[in-house]
Amino acid sequence: MKAGKAEVKRIARERISILLNQALKVYRDYPWLADRYVDLARRLSMRYKVRIPKPWRLLICRKCKRLMIPGFSARVRVRQRREPHIVFTCLRCGRVKRILLRRVGKGLT
Ligand SMILES: [Zn+2]
Numbered sequence: 078m079k080a081g082k083a084e085v086k087r088i089a090r091e092r093i094s095i096l097l098n099q100a101l102k103v104y105r106d107y108p109w110l111a112d113r114y115v116d117l118a119r120r121l122s123m124r125y126k127v128r129i130p131k132p133w134r135l136l137i138c139r140k141c142k143r144l145m146i147p148g149f150s151a152r153v154r155v156r157q158r159r160e161p162h163i164v165f166t167c168l169r170c171g172r173v174k175r176i177l178l179r180r181v182g183k184g185l186t
Pocket residue numbers: 138139140141142143167168169170171172
């Protein structure tokens with residue numbers, strides 16, 4: 078019997094988390110391997126039209142699509158101007174991402 082659509086998506090989601098977890102485990106020693114895992118996870122997400130879970134999306138650069146690890150491949154600054162927000166800078170392509178703290182509190186917990 079063919080797997081149902083929901084089942085296929087569930088499996089894709091599972092594989093995405095496995096790949097991303099794996100990427101986090103290896104990025105220090107094998108950054109190229111971590112990039113490869115993230116790439117595979119993104120392909121799965123596009124192919125099966127499932128979203129990459131939110132906490133992970135924060136860690137993937139929108140421009141170069143690679144892992145942004147604070148203190149490793151990203152610079153993180155907290156700014157208090159106007160509204161408190163976090164500024165993530167991807168050290169590989171220079172893309173800047175701003176996250177309002179208010180929204181993070183709501184979206185991540
Ligand atoms: Zn980047």
